[in-house]
Amino acid sequence: MSYIGKSVKRIEDKRLVTGKGKYTDDIKIPGLTHAYILRSPYASANILGIDTSAAKSAEGVISVFVGTDIEGIRGVPTGWQVNFKNGDTMKEPAHPLLVTDAVRHVGDAVALVIAETKEQARDAADLIDVDYEVLEAAVDPAEAIKDGAPLVHEDAPNNICFDWELGNPVSEVDAALAKAHHITSLDFINQRLVPNAIEPRSAIGHYEEHNDHYTLYTSTQNPHLTRLLLCAFVLGIPEHKVRVVSFDVGGGFGSKIFHYTEEALVIWASRKINRPIKWTAERSESFLTDAHGRDHVTSAKMGFDKAGKMVALKVDTIANLGAYLSTFAPAVPTWLHGTLLQGLYTTPKIHIDLKAVFTHTNAVDAYRGAGRPEATYLLERLVDLAALEMNMDPAELRRINFIPAFNGVTEPGYQTQVALQYDSGNYHGVLDRALEKVGYKDFRKAQQESLAKGKLLGIGFSTYIEACGIAPSAVVGALGARAGLFESAQVRVQPTGKVSVYTGSHSHGQGHETTFVQVVADKLGIPMEDVDLVHGDSDAVAFGMGTYGSRSLAVGGSAIVKSVEKILEKGAKIAAHKLEASVDDLDYANGKWTVKGTDKSIAFGDVSLTAYVPHDYPQGLEPGLDFASFYDPTNFTYPFGAHIAIVEIDKETGKVTLQRFVAVDDVGNVINPMIVEGQIHGGVAQGIGQAMLEGAVYDESGQLINGSYMDYAMPRADDFPSFEVERTVTPCPHNPLGVKGAGEAGTIGSTPAVVNAVIDALWKAGFKVKDIKMPLTPERVWTAMNN
Amino acid sequence: MKLEGIHTLKAERRVIWVMIMDPDLLVKITPGISELVKKDEFSYEAISEVKIGPVKGRFKGELSLTELNEPESFNLKISQNSKIGNVDAKIHIQLNDLGNEQTEIIFDGDAQMSGVIARTGQRVVSGVANSLTKQFFDALDKEIEFMKGVDG
Structure with missing residues (x-):
């Protein structure tokens, strides 16, 4: 049975599209109570007092907890430590489950109300009287680091969590820039985004006294890591006493990687009241408390020689981390951003200087792409702008700077100036294919002709x-x-030869139940119907690192392949015994072992039955056919691609219409082309959303002023043309499937293509605008033309 | 949010001053206010109901007057709380005597919102504020005309 490379329809869709998905909020447990969290309406305030007496005696209320009730419990930790340039330890202020003396962002958790119904909990929360002393807030990260700015944490002077640098010595970069023929510089903002998973976060804590056991049902991308953090770092409860379950999850995009305070709260409080507790975020809470993405303020310079070869790149970035450190927060602007500044180019000198900053805003962490969209935006905006400034063709400027193709097997990987070694690539290949697909030469002609007719x-x-x-x-x-x-x-x-696969990866839209099953069925040569995937349950799956960073197939899939190889190796021994042949004389294909050159064979199901009924069995071999593997890759994988956007601007209104979007991506080998294409489509939509529509806006007092779907512009189907998606294939040389990952590519590549297209249209019409702040609203584009 | 504006009223400055210091009249002419109870000479407990775009709330809180410089100017401090969020405003109000029974009111201040009204209604808040201000002055105009009618 050959399944790899086929667009098999998604197995999970039957469940998901018929309303049979099992989401955390769907779970009902006898005796279930409901939690509501009272949140701070202020960005920064001292709490002078909390009166919960009226709430405690309200109808249906079981318990009300405030910060002082849980003193002694550590807050949620961060999973990365990035120290200061001078070696000083990163500032890591506590992130308490409930605050005690001060609130640090709108949405900070002040009290937990538990009642028989959600409505009762919510009504009771309204009766809690909190005496706030409202303080000035630090909101803009560039302002927050100035002397005299309000401090988010007393022990983080100038609100700096850490500073960091990477690349060549700054003196070498400066020297290269000093000798450059042309320098393109750009100051810009990569705006804050709200992840907006359609399923709000939800957690159920269920403590069972009879066996001193806890179950946490939670909408997470990362059940095992959540359990580890919850047990070992927050609550100090034994890990074997805790089961974390995350069945269906309705979108994550990174925002559900992290261990959130609510998960620990419902577990802790469930033991206190000895009943299960469910908390589900309201949409408004999701806006306020799901970790946000991006939020960089950057100043960058790229130097070129006379021929257009890049000679140096210098970057200064301020990254807003929000009020508390979320699980991956320190890694995103550093090791997932600074390390990508080589791009596809041979730039010999690169330096990034970065300040990670606390502000009185919600935490910022990994959001689809996590650091790489920021790096790509930075590089690709500079390159297109440089082409305009130097009057060069942007495709040609790229071509002369691309790293030449290398396969990573017979040719070595490419060592960058910023710590990484690329695995394999053919960068000219994707650009050439994209140019061909878009009809580049014809477009430039059409662009000139339409300009004459007043079209931009x-x-x-x-x-x-x-x-x-x-x-x-x-x-x-x-x-x-x-x-x-x-x-x-x-x-x-x-x-009976049927197969259950347990993965530590977590599927929440990626289609693992199909792709992973395709891999196993293909390798074992058995029908897909004979294979099922189990994920998202710490009692079923030995361990897992969860799904994020487009890692599931490259890392989780490789672990599966390792186990399949062990199955086939042991199966061959059993088959050899039954066939009275030597293992070396056997071939395995189409679900059976055959003695080479004969018609003597034994089917997979007969071997598995023999393994469990070992009457006639190889001496010394253990019964059973069941293998676990752990796979630790030797390197990252490096997908790449070329995205091209074509836009038209309405001169009268500034409205931008995206006419075409061409994406040629190379994500290595592909197991299911349809699923990969779907991932690219979704990713591209999110990336275009950032360019044209989205952006979280905090006012100067730290209020999120667009915290609803009436106020925050999510992209819709009619904002997009039909995407034109293609692939080239450059296999990953270091994992058994040769796959690179496809979940984030669309988001990473698409945003700058759209903004560059708008800048190109304006420039060609004589408006030499270097930058327009995202999202490119009609008002901003109109202003750029009429200033 | 910035709150600022100018309005000219057809009455003598001292008359205007007395009018806007009268809680009963203020309840009558201020849109949304349903109760204004004097706490002391210069502060009131206020209850109001306001609809801001998609959200509606019943607000409770304090209204106080400070730095009174009769009849020229005063500061108005409003702090209103509700389930849908809180509003805190500080407004400087200046009364200029234009002579000829005309008084110009200049107001200038800031309002800060929190809670649901901060994140769902912001786009329309300044529109709502302008409309409420207009309603207030229209009602005050009417009161002045009515008073003149009675006097005349």
Whole structure:
């Protein structure tokens, strides 16, 4: 049975599209109570007093807890430590489950109300009287680091969490820039985004006294890591007494990687009241408390020689981390951003200087792409702008600077100036294919002709690289990760030859139940119907690192392949015994072992039955056919691609219409082309959303002023043309499937292509605008033309 | 949010001053206010109901007058709380005597919102504020005309 490379329809869709999905909020447990969290309406305030007496005596209320009730419990930790340039330890202020003396952002948790119904809990929360002393807030990260700015944490002077640098010595970069023929400089903002998973976060804590056992049902991308953090770092309860379950999850995009305070609260309080407790975020809470993404303020310079070759890149970035450190927050602007500044180019001198800053806003952490979209935006905006300034063709400027193709097997990987070694790439290949697909030469002609008719057409490029499946554990440990970044998989062959696969990856839209099953069925040569995937339950799956960073297939899939190989190896021994042949004389294909050159064979199901009924069995071999594996990759994987956007601007209104979007991505080998295409489509939509519509806006007092779907512009189907998506294939040389990861590529590549297209249209019409702040609202584009 | 504006009223400055210091009249002419109870000479407990775009709330809180410089100017401090969020405003109000029974009111201040009204209604808040201010002055105009009618 050959399944790899086929667009098999998604197995999970039957469940998901018929309303049979099992989301955390769907779970009902006898005796279930409901929690509501009273949140701070202010960005920064001292709490002078909390009166919960009226709430405690309200109808249906079981308990009300405030910060002082849980003193002694540590807050939620961060998973990465990135120290100051001078070696000083990163500032790591506590992130309490409930605040005690001060609130640090709108949405900070002040009290937990538990009642028989959600409505009762909510009504009771309204009766809590909190005496706030409202203080000035630090909101803009560039202002927050100035002397005299309000402090988010007393022990973080100038609100700096850490500063960090990477690349060549700054003196060498400055020297190269001084000699440059042309320097393109750009100051810009990569605005804050709200992840907006359609399923709000939800957690159920269920303590059972009879066996002193806890179950946490939670909408997470990362059940095992959540359990580890919850048990070992927050509540100090034994890990074997806790089961974390995350069945269906309705979108994560990174925002559900992290261990959130609410998960620990419902577990802790469930034991206190000895009843299960459910908390589900309201949409408004999701806006306020799901970790946000991006939020960089950057100043960058790129130097070129006379021929247009890049000679140096210098970057200064301020990254807003919000009020508290979320699980991956320190890694995102550093090891997932600074390390990508080589892009696809041979730039010999690169330096980034970065300040990570606390503000009185919600935490910022990994959001689809996590650091790589910021790096790509920075590079690709500079390259297109440089082409305009130097009057060069942006495609040609890229071509002369691209790293030449290398396969990573017979040709070595490419060592960057910023710590990474790319695995394999053919960057000219994706650009050439994209140019051909878009009809580049014809477009430039059409652009000129339409300009004569008063129409503003523009084309924008983005040629990106990204890093997925971050690993190996020893390397990420040296970079400050407090966890390993391997993956586990167990392949259990049942006596009848049916197969259960247990993965530590977590599927929440990626289609693992299809793709992973395709891999196993293909490798074992059995029908897909004979294979099922189990994920998202710490009692079923040995361990897992969860799904993020487009790692599932590259890392989790490789762990599965390792287990399948062990199954086949042991199966061959059993088959050899039954066939009275030597293992070396056997071939395995189409679900059976055959003695070479004969018609003597034994089917997979007969071997598995023999393994569990070992009457006639090889001496010394253990019964059973069940293997677990842990896979720790040797390197990241590096997908890449070329995205091209074509826009038209309405001169009268400034409205931008995206006419075409061409994406040629290379994500290595592909197991299911349809699923990959779907991932690219979704990713591109999110990236265009950032360019044209989205952006979280805090006012100067720290209020999120667009915290609803009436106020925050999510992209809709009619904002997009039909995407034109293609792939080239450059296999990853270091994992058994040759795959690189496809979950984030679309988001990473697409944003700068759209903005570049708008800038191109304006520039060609004589408006020499260097930058327009995202999102490119009609008002901003109109202002750029009428200033 | 910035709150600022100018309005010219057809009455003598001292008359205007007395009018806007009268809580009963203020309840009558201020849109949304349903109760204004004097706490002391210069502060009131206020209850109001206001609809801001998609959200509606019943607000409770304090209204106080400070730095009174009769009849020229005073500061108005409003702090209103509700389930949908809180509003805190500080407004400087200046009364200029234009002569000829005309008084110009200049107001200038800031309002800060929190809670649901901060994140769902912001786009329309300044529109709502302008409309409420207009309603207030229209009602005050009417009161002045009515008073003149009675006097005349």
